[in-house]
Structure formats: C-alpha cells, structure tokens
Amino acid sequence: xxxxxxxxxxxxxxxxxxxxxxxxxxxxxxxxxxxxxxxxxxxxxxxxxxxxxxxxxxxxxxxxxxxxxxxxxxxxxxxxxxxxxxxxxxxxxxxxxxxxxxxxxxxxxxxxxxxxxxxxxxxxxxxxxxxxxxxxxxxxxxxxxxxxxxxxxxxxxxxxxxxxxxxxxxxxxxxxxxxxxxxxxxxxxxxxxxxxxxxxxxxxxxxxxxxxxxxxxxxxxxxxxxxxxxxxxxxxxxxxxxxxxxxxxx
Amino acid sequence: xxxxxxxxxxxxxxxxxxxxxxxxxxxxxxxxxxxxxxxxxxxxxxxxxxxxxxxxxxxxxxxxxxxxxxxxxxxxxxxxxxxxxxxxxxxxxxxxxxxxxxxxxxxxxxxxxxxxxxxxxxxxxxxxxxxxxxxxxxxxxxxxxxxxxxxxx
Numbered sequence: 001x002x003x004x005x006x007x008x009x010x011x012x013x014x015x016x017x018x019x020x021x022x023x024x025x026x027x028x029x030x031x032x033x034x035x036x037x038x039x040x041x042x043x044x045x046x047x048x049x050x051x052x053x054x055x056x057x058x059x060x061x062x063x064x065x066x067x068x069x070x071x072x073x074x075x076x077x078x079x080x081x082x083x084x085x086x087x088x089x090x091x092x093x094x095x096x097x098x099x100x101x102x103x104x105x106x107x108x109x110x111x112x113x114x115x116x117x118x119x120x121x122x123x124x125x126x127x128x129x130x131x132x133x134x135x136x137x138x139x140x141x142x143x144x145x146x147x148x149x150x151x152x153x154x155x156x157x158x159x160x161x162x163x164x165x166x167x168x169x170x171x172x173x174x175x176x177x178x179x180x181x182x183x184x185x186x187x188x189x190x191x192x193x194x195x196x197x198x199x200x201x202x203x204x205x206x207x208x209x210x211x212x213x214x215x216x217x218x219x220x221x222x223x224x225x226x227x228x229x230x231x232x233x234x235x236x237x238x239x240x241x242x243x244x245x246x247x248x249x250x
Numbered sequence: 251x252x253x254x255x256x257x258x259x260x261x262x263x264x265x266x267x268x269x270x271x272x273x274x275x276x277x278x279x280x281x282x283x284x285x286x287x288x289x290x291x292x293x294x295x296x297x298x299x300x301x302x303x304x305x306x307x308x309x310x311x312x313x314x315x316x317x318x319x320x321x322x323x324x325x326x327x328x329x330x331x332x333x334x335x336x337x338x339x340x341x342x343x344x345x346x347x348x349x350x351x352x353x354x355x356x357x358x359x360x361x362x363x364x365x366x367x368x369x370x371x372x373x374x375x376x377x378x379x380x381x382x383x384x385x386x387x388x389x390x391x392x393x394x395x396x397x398x399x400x401x402x403x
Contacts, residue, residue, distance in 0.1 A: 012324075
C-alpha cells in the first residue's frame with residue numbers, strides 16, 4: 001500500500017478520533033454548537049434544491065390559506081350581521097306599512113348639545129316637515145328641516161323637543177322633555193306613576209301616532225313645595241348609537 | 251479539474267443521500283449514494299480522493315444523522331482504506347467484484363444500526379429484512395455504474 005495513502009488515513013483517523021473524544025467525553029458539544037449553525041444553513045440549501053421537498057411550500061401555502069379563510073370569515077360575519085339587520089328592517093316595515101324607506105344617519109351633532117341627525121333624504125323622497133322619526137326600539141324625534149335631498153332630524157335629546165306621552169299601566173299623561181336628563185313635565189302629584197312603568201306616545205298633537213314606545217320611568221319623587229312629580233325617564237333608544245331611522249309618512 | 255470533479259460528484263452524492271428517503275425509498279430500503287461514490291472513487295479512480303471524500307462527506311453526513319462528531323469520517327475513511335487493502339485481491343472490472351460493494355453496504359448498515367439506532371437485540375431481524383435487500387439494491391445500482399465504467403474505459 002502506498003505510504004502516502006496510509007499517512008493521510010492516519011491523519012484523518014486521528015482527527016476523527018479527536019472529534020469523537022471531544023464530543024463524547026467532554027462538556028464541549030461540537031454538535032450542539034458549531035453544527036447547529038452549519039446544519040441550519042446546509043439543510044435550507046439542500047431543501048431548496050429539491051423540488052419535491054414540499055414541506056416548506058406546504059406550510060407556506062397553508063398559512064396563506066389560513067389568512068385567506070380568516071379574512072373570509074370576517075367578511076362572512078359582517079354579511080351575516082348585515083343580513084340580520086336587513087331582516088329586522090323588513091319585519092319592522094311590515095309592522096308599520098306606512099313607513100317610508102329606512103334612512104341611514106349621515107352626520108350627527110356632538111353629544112349632549114341638542115342632538116340632531118342629518119339624513120340624505122328630502123322632499124324628493126316624500127319626507128315632510130314634522131314627520132315622526134322612529135327606530136327599532138322606539139321614538140327618535142321628528143323631522144325639523146327638509147331640503148330637496150337632505151333633512152335634519154331633531155331627536156328627543158334636545159332642549160326644544162317635547163312629546164306627549166302616556167303611562168301604559170295607569171294611562172297617566174304628560175310631556176316628555178329633555179334638559180340634561182329626560183323628565184315628564186306637567187304630571188300632577190296625585191298621578192299614578194311608578195318606577196318601571198312603560199311610556200308610549202299618547203297620539204296628541206299632529207306629529208307622533210299613538211302607541212309608539214318611548215321609554216321607562218326610572219325615578220319618581222314628589223317635588224317639595226310643588227304639586228307635581230319629579231321624574232326621570234330612560235328612553236328605549238340610545239340616541240348616540242343609531243345608524244338607521246324610519247320616517248313615518250303623514 | 252480532478253478536484254472540481256470530485257467536489258461535484260461528492261456534492262451530488264450527498265444531495266442524493268440526504269434526499270434518498272424522498273426519492274428512492276422502497277419500504278425501509280434506501281439508496282446509499284455516498285458509499286457507492288466512495289467505492290467507485292477508491293477502486294476505479296484514486297484511493298486518496300476516496301479518503302478525502304470520505305472524510306469530508308462523513309462530517310457533512312453527520313449533520314443529518316447526528317452521532318458523536320467524527321464517527322462517520324472515521325467509518326468512511328476506514329472503509330476506503332479497507333477497499334484499498336482488498337483492491338489487489340479482486341478483479342475489479344468483473345461484475346462479480348460487486349460482492350465487495352454488497353459487503354461494504356451491509357457492513358456500514360450494521361454499523362449504522364449499532365451506532366444510531368442502538369438495536370442490537372433486533373440486529374438479525376434488521377439484517378435480513380432491511381440491510382440485505384438494501385445491499386442488493388445498491389449493488390444493482392453499482393452494476394449499472396460498472397457497466398458504464400467498462401464501456402468508457
């Protein structure tokens with residue numbers, strides 16, 4: 001045998017043995033340190049070379065699919081919500097056949113300062129001044145100003161609003177007004193009014209039809225030195241969160 | 251040029267070896283391109299190249315099949331030396347010389363089972379069900395390579 005080959009073999013043998021001894025019998029784990037880095041790059045290199053190695057591509061494809069499905073799920077949820085809203089509107093319109101088409105609230109004035117809405121419907125859509133405006137839950141207000149294509153709705157949450165109401169239990173009547181809180185004006189101290197009573201429109205005046213839900217009495221006390229009651233009413237509708245309103249034809 | 255050829259052949263063998271499970275796996279039987287490369291380089295080209303290829307491929311092979319660092323370089327270079335020792339005792343251009351390749355693949359297979367899997371209890375079962383068919387498969391590949399070597403000699 002050629003001496004050169006034997007010498008090279010002995011050199012490689014010694015180096016290999018040294019590595020085995022270092023790796024196996026000392027605390028220095030070559031495999032865990034230098035090989036980690038090398039193997040990472042090496043594996044990536046060879047993984048890219050082989051077209052059939054689909055694990056990474058499969059993983060990437062699945063991640064994309066998850067993202068797409070997640071997005072579609074969000075869209076689906078939105079559509080479901082919208083569908084429910086439309087169903088609700090349809091049922092609501094069925095109950096009130098003389099309603100005109102529902103109107104989306106475009107703009108609203110800042111909270112607590114004579115809340116009003118601007119809507120993108122006007123005389124061209126059959127809206128008239130002082131038409132009653134309601135929502136799913138109850139009375140919202142009335143049409144204050146009408147343009148050809150836009151209108152202003154004055155909500156109940158307005159210093160100038162006044163609506164004739166009655167107690168569904170005792171038939172006691174009064175005027176609902178707002179001054180930083182809703183209260184009933186002109187209700188005598190002997191009137192049968194209790195906390196928890198439901199208020200609806202009385203039908204007096206030419207604006208609101210009879211029987212539209214308005215709110216619940218949440219506070220009743222006798223006013224000192226007066227012959228009327230101090231009351232507080234919570235309306236059914238949250239006027240700051242309305243998106244769709246209905247206008248009742250006269 | 252020879253070094254470059256050796257490098258390319260080694261890279262190709264390593265690539266095939268690391269992906270043999272995806273390309274050539276038949277049941278548990280896999281293709282061993284590195285051993286075939288070492289066999290033919292040592293016997294039909296230059297044993298010194300076989301030693302270098304075995305040493306460096308051994309280290310790279312350990313990246314995928316981790317044992318104690320230096321084990322595979324030791325095994326591969328020893329196999330190359332063993333092939334060099336028996337080189338003069340066989341007629342290497344005859345097809346029956348491939349029995350040596352068969353024995354080499356079988357020997358390394360047994361070593362792998364002992365080192366990696368630590369399944370000495372089941373060694374006979376593994377030899378008959380996996381290692382001998384594996385040696386036959388690799389000898390068959392060696393047969394094709396030897397055919398071309400003889401043709402272009």
